[in-house]
Amino acid sequence: MRRSRERKPAPEWGRRKLLALLFAGAGGVLAAVVGLGLAVYYSVLAGPDDPTQASAVGDEAPNPAVTQLDQSVARPGPLTTKKFDAILLPTPTSLGPAGVSSGFPRTAEGALAQLAAIDQHVLQSASVSTAQVVVGAWAMPGGPTPESWSGVHAVASLLTSAGLTSDGAGRLVVSASPKLGLIRAEAGDRSVVVCVDFVVTATMTKTASIAAADCQRMVWAGGRWMIGAGPEPAQAPSVWPGTDAALHAGFKVLRDE
Numbered sequence: 001m002r003r004s005r006e007r008k009p010a011p012e013w014g015r016r017k018l019l020a021l022l023f024a025g026a027g028g029v030l031a032a033v034v035g036l037g038l039a040v041y042y043s044v045l046a047g048p049d050d051p052t053q054a055s056a057v058g059d060e061a062p063n064p065a066v067t068q069l070d071q072s073v074a075r076p077g078p079l080t081t082k083k084f085d086a087i088l089l090p091t092p093t094s095l096g097p098a099g100v101s102s103g104f105p106r107t108a109e110g111a112l113a114q115l116a117a118i119d120q121h122v123l124q125s126a127s128v129s130t131a132q133v134v135v136g137a138w139a140m141p142g143g144p145t146p147e148s149w150s151g152v153h154a155v156a157s158l159l160t161s162a163g164l165t166s167d168g169a170g171r172l173v174v175s176a177s178p179k180l181g182l183i184r185a186e187a188g189d190r191s192v193v194v195c196v197d198f199v200v201t202a203t204m205t206k207t208a209s210i211a212a213a214d215c216q217r218m219v220w221a222g223g224r225w226m227i228g229a230g231p232e233p234a235q236a237p238s239v240w241p242g243t244d245a246a247l248h249a250g251f252k253v254l255r256d257e
Contacts, residue, residue, distance in 0.1 A: 073211075073237065073238070073239045073240060073243065073245040074210050074211040074212070074238040074239065074240060075210060075211075075240060076209070076240055077240050077243050077245075078243065078244075079242040079243060080242065080243060080244045080247055082244070082247055084242075084246075084247060084251075084252060084253045085252045085253070086252055086253045086254070086255050087109060087112065087181045087183070087252045087253070087254055087255070088109060088255055088256070088257045089109060089112065089113040089116070089178075089181070089254050089255065089256055089257065090104050090105055090107070090109055090110055090113050090257050091113075091256060091257060092104060092113070092117065096137075096138075096224060097137035097138065098121070098130075098133045098134045098136075098137040098138065099121065100117050100118055100121045100134060100137070100138065101117040101121075102114065102117070102224055103224075104117075104224075104225060106189050106220050106225075107189070108183045108186055108192045108194065109183075110225060111192045111194050111218035111220075111225045112181050112183060112194040112196065112218075112254075114218060114224070114225035115194055115196055115214070115216050115218055115225075115227075116178040116181070116196045116198075116254070118134060118138055118227070119151070119176065119178075119196060119198065119214050120176045120177075120178060120198070121134060122134050122151045122155065123154075123155075123174055123176040123198070123200060124174055124175055124176055125155070126155060126158065126159065126172055126173075126174045127155065127166070127167045128152060128155050128156050128159065128166040128167065129166065129167050130155075130167075131146075131149070131151050131152045131154075131155045132146035132149075132152055133146075134151070135149040135151060135152060135227070138226050138227055139226060139227040140219055140221060140226050140227065140228050140229045141229065142229030142230065143226075143227050143228055143229045143230065144227060144232060150232060158172075158174070159172075162204065171204050171205070172202065172203070172204045173202070173203045173204070174200065174201070174202050174203075175200070175201045175203075176198045176199070176200050176201075176212075177198060177199045177201075178196050178197070178198050178254055179197055179198065179199050179211075179241040179253070179254060180196070180197035180213075180239070180241055180246055180251035180252065180253060180254060181194065181195065181196055181197070181251065181252055181254045182194065182195040182196075182197075182215075182236055182249075182250055182251050182252065184215065184233075184236075189220065190219060190220045191217065191218070191219050191220070191228060192217075192218055193215060193216070193217050193218070193233050194215065194216065194218055195213055195214065195215035195235075195236040195251075196213065196214055196215075196254075197211055197212070197213040197236070197238065197239060197241065197246070197251055198211065198212050198213070198214075199211055199240075199241065200212045210238070211238045211239055211240045211241065212238045213235060213236045213237065213238045213239070214235070215232075215233050215234065215235050215236050216228075216232060216233065217230065217232075217233055236249060236250075236251075237249050239251065241253070
């Protein structure tokens with residue numbers, strides 16, 4: 001008689017591994033979300049009640065993109081009572097290419113709102129092909145490509161770390177809520193460098209959240225804001241909203257008009 005093989009139950013995704021996976025992308029939502037995958041994987045797969053797996057996480061070689069960051073400021077922390085200035089984000093008036101909200105005005109605030117819409121759509125899709133379609137539709141010639149864009153690499157890293165297929169997020173649900181914004185540099189009404197700081201939440205049996213910021217050079221072309229040509233700009237720190245770190249980084253609270 002053949003002995004039937006017993007299937008081992010799939011490991012439960014605990015908070016520690018989920019946070020670790022999120023940390024992989026805490027260096028900038030799309031320029032640093034490459035870490036998002038690894039963090040969610042570690043946080044969700046190894047819970048605090050699993051000391052064996054928890055120690056294995058510590059034995060992993062550090063991710064260079066992550067070690068350059070102060071990860072603690074991207075996690076929930078003490079809130080400051082100091083006042084934040086606010087940026088009023090315009091609301092979209094149409095649906096643009098690749099299903100991304102669009103129709104934002106030709107202002108710095110409009111550029112910020114467009115970047116937030118692009119990033120949010122990509123992150124929440126948890127799909128490599130979707131990220132590639134989005135950058136193909138929203139990047140200027142000479143800008144990021146479906147092969148080079150940090151957002152594509154970020155989603156690929158996320159799904160790889162979670163042990164999922166490129167378009168089969170399945171049990172992994174990602175939400176991204178834009179909370180903070182920064183208008184870094186303006187060149188008239190055609191080009192502006194803006195940054196968005198999200199609270200990114202990943203759920204796969206358990207849930208964990210982390211802040212992740214993204215900065216892009218946005219250019220007005222063809223009646224809409226697009227990601228501009230050239231290398232992606234330096235990233236702002238990923239900081240938890242409402243903290244001193246967020247205030248010191250120059251971020252402002254995002255509010256809808």
